[in-house]
Amino acid sequence: MLFQELLKSVEVHAADGPQNTVLTGITYDSRKVEPGFLFVAVQGFKHDGAEYIPQAVEKGAVAVVAQKAVTVPPNVAWALVADSRQALALMSASFYGNPSTNMRMVGVTGTNGKTTTTNLIASVLDEAGRKTGLVGTIHNRIGARKLVVSHTTPESTDLQELLHEMATEQVSDCVMEVSSHALALHRVDGCEFDTAVFTNLTQDHLDFHPDMQSYLEAKQALFRKLAEPGAKRGKCAVVNADDAYAGSIIEAAAGVEVYTYGIKTSADVRAEDIDVSARGVSFTVTGKWGRCPLDLRITGLFNVYNTLAAFTACAAMGIPVEVIKKALEGMPGVPGRFELVDAGQDFAVIVDYAHTPDGLENVLKTAREITTGKLITVFGCGGDRDRTKRPLMGRIAAGYSDYMLVTSDNPRTEAPLDIIRDIEKGLEPVAENNSYTVEPDRRRAIQLAVRMAQKGDVVVIAGKGHEDYQIIGTQKYPFDDRSEAAAALGALQA
Ligand SMILES: CC(=O)N[C@H]1[C@@H](OP(=O)(O)OP(=O)(O)OC[C@H]2O[C@@H](n3ccc(=O)[nH]c3=O)[C@H](O)[C@@H]2O)O[C@H](CO)[C@@H](O)[C@@H]1O[C@H](C)C(=O)N[C@@H](C)C(=O)N[C@H](CCC(=O)O)C(=O)O
Ligand SMILES: Nc1ncnc2c1ncn2[C@@H]1O[C@H](COP(=O)(O)OP(=O)(O)OP(=O)(O)O)[C@@H](O)[C@H]1O
Ligand SMILES: N[C@H](CCC[C@H](N)C(=O)O)C(=O)O
Ligand SMILES: [Mg+2]
16 A cells, blocks of 8 residues: 555645655554554653654664654655554554444443453354454454454554454454543544443543543543444444443434443333342343343343343344343353352352452452352452552452452552552451451462351452463563462362
8 A cells, every 4th residue: 555545544744755655564663663664653651652763764664654753764755643643543444444344343341341241242243143353351353263462452553453354354243342541542543333332430540541530531432433424324322321421421422323221220221130149140131122031141230231231232233132142141251250260169269350449349249149158358459550449449348358368460560568558548447357368479368268268158369350460570470360269279178
């Protein structure tokens, strides 16, 4: 593709050099440049991409796009734009032939429940015989082929390349998690969505978003995008009516068909007769698509919400209710989400990805509901992430647990005991009863919890779910809560 062709997708403030140069690729990282590439210099949080232009040119870049004046050799074309991240997204979409316009695109956003909801929707689409693509935290998927991921929502160029691969492999429907980072950093600017789903908005990521209002605005951006005129017809928004921010999301989707779901407030699709048990949750979906009793293998009230979101999105796409029911009832659950570790012991061990105050509260509430014994919680908080959620998570864990093991969860570049001290601020009310132990070594914390558990108790190991690593400093070390729990249970029985 010619550089000048690609520039048609963005507003260019100035340009020079051989604009009719042919591009063989596009990248935002000088280390990935190959001969014939366009290098887009992004102003990052840690580095200024413009500083890597000489390195990019040396590696064979034939064109450069930046948001400030640059100096390049005369044989290299350049263009100046207002926002290089946004330009990167739009040019990447154009370079890869705007693949999102060739398939049905379902975007799911919200603080919690994105991975679960996207997996539920994907299993319905699979059941309906569609060729499905999935983009999200655990893995990306093209049909049955799984791909390793580094982010929940990939950088725009990587996303467009992935969508292009999906379109080439005849994927008809792509379901993707859309993180607030992705929305704020223009990663999905080159995507046109058919359906946007909102799960909920509660505190997280306040290290990145200045406040809850900015966090909300990032989430709203998906619905504003949906409402923009485009090539697609019949677009719709699916919104959790019980969430405090539902009105703001619906406002952002002005002009688009909106379907609401909920349990407490009136909504187009509702759940009735909810019965939460250890083996799953059952309820009846009522409303716009009639009555549909569901008996699921996933459990917890929060999963009723995720299921209602998936049900509504799929029904709005025209998938028959019987197909939706069959797929949802067959879903075994999502790895690391309320996943049971069963070595034949007489107490339950649950590994869960709760890493926000609301996620932890939902999961511990469910754990409480399904046990008559004690609730023992192992948890920590991530380093280099929202510090203000730490005491809140401490207070919530203390409110629901009989005993806590406060430990490390990806301390990254922070000192583990500093993170734990932040959590302990929320534990002050229980400190006198001494109903918790600080054990920064997560392996030992899991062992302690398992050794302490008695018949009928529940041990919840929260925060890392499917993760198979612990990040200490800038290094990733192999670590999996599920195998650690299994090993601790094995040692118990030996
Ligand atoms: C806060 C954030 O999202 N940061 C992302 C951002 O990094 P940055 O702006 O700091 O980049 P930088 O290091 O300053 O570099 C600036 C530019 O110089 C380039 N560069 C840099 C070095 C070099 O030698 N050559 C070069 O060209 C870089 O490629 C980049 O384009 O742009 C990078 C390139 O796309 C991302 O990898 C990086 O994600 C970081 C690693 C990250 O941890 N992000 C997390 C927080 C994230 O995105 N999470 C969300 C939400 C998760 C959820 O809750 O679901 C996700 O979607 O995963
Ligand atoms: N609808 C929900 N409401 C509140 N908490 C939930 C909900 N669904 C899941 N959770 C909790 O949040 C955790 C993460 O769920 P999930 O992975 O589906 O969310 P996510 O939005 O994809 O998270 P991430 O932002 O890390 O990608 C679960 O393990 C559970 O503890
Ligand atoms: N997407 C979330 C995942 C958090 C998982 C938790 N284990 C942690 O490392 O804090 C984040 O990057 O903030
Ligand atoms: Mg996720």
